[in-house]
Amino acid sequence: MVHSLLAALFSLILYSSSMAELTRFFHPAKSDGTLSLLAIGDWGRNGTFNQSLVAYQMGMIGEELDIDFIISVGDNFYESGLRDVDDISFEESFCKIYTAKSLQKQWYSVLGNHDYRGNVMAQLDPILKQIDSRWLCMRSFIVDAEIANFFFLDTTPFVKKYWKNPKKNQYDWREVAPRKRYISSLLKELEIALGESAATWKIVIGHHTLRSVSEHGETPELVKLLLPMLINYGVDIYINGHDHCLQHISSTDSFIHFLTSGGGSKAWRGIIMPTMENLQFFYDGQGFVSLQLSSTDAEIKFYNVFGDVLHQWKITKEFYDYIV
Template sequence: MESRGKKASSFACGMALFLLLGLLLSPSSAELPRFEHPVKCDGSLSFLVVGDWGRKGEFNQTLVAYQMGKIGEQLGIDFVISTGDNFYEDGLTGVDDNAFEESFTNIYTAESLQKQWYAVLGNHDYRGDVLAQLSPVLRKIDGRWLCLRSYILVTEIVDFFFVDTTPFVTKYWSEADHHYDWREVAPHEQYIDNLLKDLDAALKESRAPWRFVVGHHTMRSVSEHGDTQELLEKLLPILQENGVDLYINGHDHCLEHISSRSGSIQYLTSGGGSKAWRGTYTPNADELRFFYDGQGFMSMQVTVASTRIVFYNAFGQVLHELNLGKQVV
């Protein structure tokens, strides 16, 4: 059976879109896998960002997906980013778990969403069979799906750095209430050190005008989970040193925009793909620009000189807009 991903639509200018150009074979000092995605013929990119969604359509996941399809069509999106917690409550049980199709393939059915999905793992994904979620077998079921621990997505105007944040969180390693699949990750100190070294090297190599980092866990958040101290201590200094523009995450089931008071980085939370409404608000040291304790998603339109970010609720209503500029040299 032909997957929905293989039925994907074409370039805005009519050329067939190679959804995944694949691993670049050129040598690099960074060891993170690299993928490439083409920009539109006008040199722009547009995409959606959604997180914390995989509930087999429940908790308004289907409603959010419907609105994503409408906005995706309006913008002519090139791909979708998932910020993790892709399958609740405890990830996938294996490559044959029906939850993959029940929470993904059968939910995001709009024609505009038949594009490549670039995903990271969340803490709930780590409670299941992580290797299944990373397996190419899932791509045969639905060709849109691409999920790895950490990797780089290269385009002409923006480089995306996807970071596996769950192993950073110390409490998960000793948590008694849940099992975590640490295969290929333990010992976590060495894993994190290698990841940070590779990320730093890759950021230093990047020549794209924009640099966006995507992870599951919050770095700055006023909602239930709040700030992730391990990321502030270990990951943030590397982002600041290398001039990262945006840190994009899920984990907290809400929509947020927070601006750093000590630098230019913007923190964007898109974790409203299904269950939300936590009723928690705890300010932090940075500047809160927008907070919506509910369901929704985010769109981004990027050119070499500008980035436009829009937050939507589950009814497709615009809640917040952010426009960033970049001086073109």
């Protein structure tokens, strides 16, 4: 365990882009050029609502696939994020739950709307990494994993309704307000980064849905402001949580695949609302997603709390050598 933790720490080489301000991390692929990872969201409930069962299966699948890291798509701690850096929820919902040897890898995490209801600065504080070295949570950042670039986005500030009724839920907008300036800056940085990316796979991660047939449906602000950019720059996959289910939706007007991995704990909401998009898979329960990437293929699988593969498919990219 110590060796894997040290390896993860040394592999995280922080570097700055000369053109974009998004923080970048380097995470090497395996020696054969492949990459394996898990994605999970909406999980932090002290092990309840099957969180512990999902964690157990993540450990089993993580070992089978020899995963390189884990992605958390937000709503990391319920119901209202963390109180401060000493909040016991960090250990009770994270450190003591994801204990399998295969899960002792770097966790890359973004914030969800429930995280914003707590002390956001606590969840972003480097002190948490001293408690558990796996933890890395930032508002927005990029992970360069050689064959793939992962763009992690802070989507909560995009949603206007969170700003309009502070009496219902208090949101921690420190370092975010004013909203329009923050979003404008983030989108400009993202566009530069997407334009610079020469990776085979471009994968964007955010908490909120772009396409969904479940309770929250589409997020209008993201459909308007973010989706056109993802299409324009050839993004392959968008991964989100927010809806507490598992979904795979393919686009009718682009090559983007929309994956929902929000089954980390509380689920079974019983809501499905078909849309005009191509629904490939929907499961209204707990589970998680795996991605296995190579220079030509991406294989994605959805698992339930028993480790059963509920849905899988493969994307293949063909590259041609042109003779002039």
